[in-house]
Amino acid sequence: MTRPQTSAERTLAALRELIMGGDLAPGARLGEVELADRLGVSRTPVREALSRLAAEGLVEVVPNRGARVATWTVAELEGVFDLRSVLEPQLTAHAVPRARPADVEELDALARRMHEVGAPGPDQDLDALVPLNRAFHDRLVALAAHPALAAALAAAIHPPIVRRNFLTYDEASLRRSLAHHSEIVAALRAGDPAWARAVMTSHIANARAVMVRAARLQMTATAIRQEETA
Amino acid sequence: MTRPQTSAERTLAALRELIMGGDLAPGARLGEVELADRLGVSRTPVREALSRLAAEGLVEVVPNRGARVATWTVAELEGVFDLRSVLEPQLTAHAVPRARPADVEELDALARRMHEVGAPGPDQDLDALVPLNRAFHDRLVALAAHPALAAALAAAIHPPIVRRNFLTYDEASLRRSLAHHSEIVAALRAGDPAWARAVMTSHIANARAVMVRAARLQMTATAIRQEETA
DNA sequence: CCTCGTCGGATTGCATGCAAAGTAGGGGTT
DNA sequence: AACCCCTACTTTGCATGCAATCCGACGAGG
Known part of the structure; x- marks a missing residue:
């Protein structure tokens, strides 16, 4: 760095x-x-x-x-996930043939680390998940070696809430999300682009459901607060 | 404006x-x-x-x-067209149900105007085509009303050669390109998203072929020039 | 003859000053 | 009492000055 x-x-x-x-x-x-x-x-x-x-x-x-x-509406947020659900699976498939064993090991380490800090219990540390998650996805972007795709994805994702935190994940969604990371590593190891693409598609869909729900809650909360002050 | x-x-x-x-x-x-x-x-x-x-x-x-x-390699240029071939057809399909008759007429006028100034003969004015083409595509982007998609597309397209000029189009490719615009208008008028998507896919593929060829020529030209000066 | 170090010119990076646009509040008028 | 205008303050927009960095050239040493 x-x-x-x-x-x-x-x-x-x-x-x-x-x-x-x-x-x-x-x-x-x-x-x-x-x-x-x-x-x-x-x-x-x-x-x-x-x-x-x-x-x-x-x-x-x-x-x-x-x-x-910047602020954003729920509709814009859904638009972002529309795009991610097209671009990120494509990007992941692109990364598969370019991943060297060392890269796979690195991603595997990240996925394992996420399981450790994300597992329910006294040692759970959701804040620690954020940088690990970013590192994982950024590593995939780098592996794909596709500047235009990376630029498009970066432009689409920037609305900040998307990357912000895992605090809004319910336990089942979080478990799924962590499992997806491991499964992507497995697909990379198997050299199977279609598998990797499918897992990433699920991964985005899962995140979409969580984020849209969180955004809806937040919007109603601020709406209520505005009514109170008014 | x-x-x-x-x-x-x-x-x-x-x-x-x-x-x-x-x-x-x-x-x-x-x-x-x-x-x-x-x-x-x-x-x-x-x-x-x-x-x-x-x-x-x-x-x-x-x-x-x-x-x-900024400079770019042929590989990067091809990456840009990879993306466009995914994003722009999607965006065009999105625009179909949102196009009002007035919008369709406006696009129709642009397409007709491009036929006029692009037709071979003494009145041909390829430079005039550039702003018309931009207007046409920008109008479609606006119609789609999809900010994230627009942002991603803008980020992907920015390498400038993509939008630059029509001087590199051979006559057959130019004729196809102009016809595509008219056909997109027809698809909009018919309210058929699949049709619009298909035409736009062809449109990008056509542009891709022209641009990649032009970039290759330009690169070899500069390479030769560098050899001469060296 | 080639390599390395140093000096001078040019250019960028950043801080600060000043003018213009904007915002808020009070006083006057209707 | 409501509305409008005017004034004072705050904040942005831009120009300029100075220090730091970088590039090229020249000269000394190997």
């Missing part, structure tokens, strides 16, 4: 983490001076980072009125 | 046009002061524009070494 050299890139990464991690809620105002102070840089790199995040769709900028964390 | 209010957005649009239009060749160096002088602004909006174009993949930035227009 190469650490970004420039202040602007560090700012970009920091902001992305703040948004993806949920420290900045959707719709939250992003004042330039406030962020600059918080991150210990001047407004210039902050502006650059905000601009790039806007290009990625993570924040929304209105001229002369500043930036806010 | 709303004109951008801020200097940075105008700069962004201007640079995009310079690159997409081919005035700045792939690999060309993009000095900040040079561009600032050329566009009559200071370096700040230029930096912001370059940063965003980098996020889009149109330019490549190396820290402390400046920006260049």
